[in-house]
Amino acid sequence: MAETAALERFEDYVSRFEQTAPEIQANIELKKAHTLRVLAEAQNIIADLGLEPDEARPVEMAALFHDIGRFPQFARYGTFQDRMSVNHGLLGYKELRKNQLLPKLSRANTKRILLTVLMHNRAQTVPGLPPGLDRMLRIVRDADKLDVIAVLLKHFDPEQPSNAIVTLGLPDDPATISPAALAQVRSGQMVRYEQMRCLNDFKLLLLSWVYDLNFRHTRKEYLKRGYVRQLVGTLPVSFDIERLEQQLLKDLWF
């Protein structure tokens, strides 16, 4: 259980960025709710791994503060796109240091949390990290992905109002897919943000996250929640997409 004092500190920090217009404030609320769900997702991974409480607590803190940079980012720039504003991992790292938001922990754990926040949004896991940091970073990245997909699936629903801030302002042409993005995920690699030309490419990028999952629990949840099926269901029907779905389901199993 993440301690109440840390949760209060998180909420207090977030409240500094409150916006007067409700439709703008909704974006702050979205990230706040995302954070709390990522914490819960991380706790499930922690439970599945059977970590001891003294190992679990710093990982929980990393999950709770992983997106802290999103709040000043949105307040200053009105966007969640790092390329159009700042790297929110770096901003979070700086904010945590400046505001002393973390609870009292050992120096080693404080450093691990700061570095996890700094690196959580890298395109790929960073190779060669010390084991404690490596595990923390991998747990936060998996927990983050589990929740981001659920959030985005809601926004891809044509019945729901679209939110350009969430869908990165990408043009939604339902019939278009970039061959390069499709080829990338077909070859078992992550689609890169700069490869995206339209909303369907973003969906391919999310599907390619199958190749960046670290834990059994996360893979099981991907299958159980039907993330591949649901994402594929928002793409145009074609033989290539059908083959892609088969490939991703097979690769999730093994």
Ligand SMILES: [Fe+2]
């Ligand atoms: Fe993030």
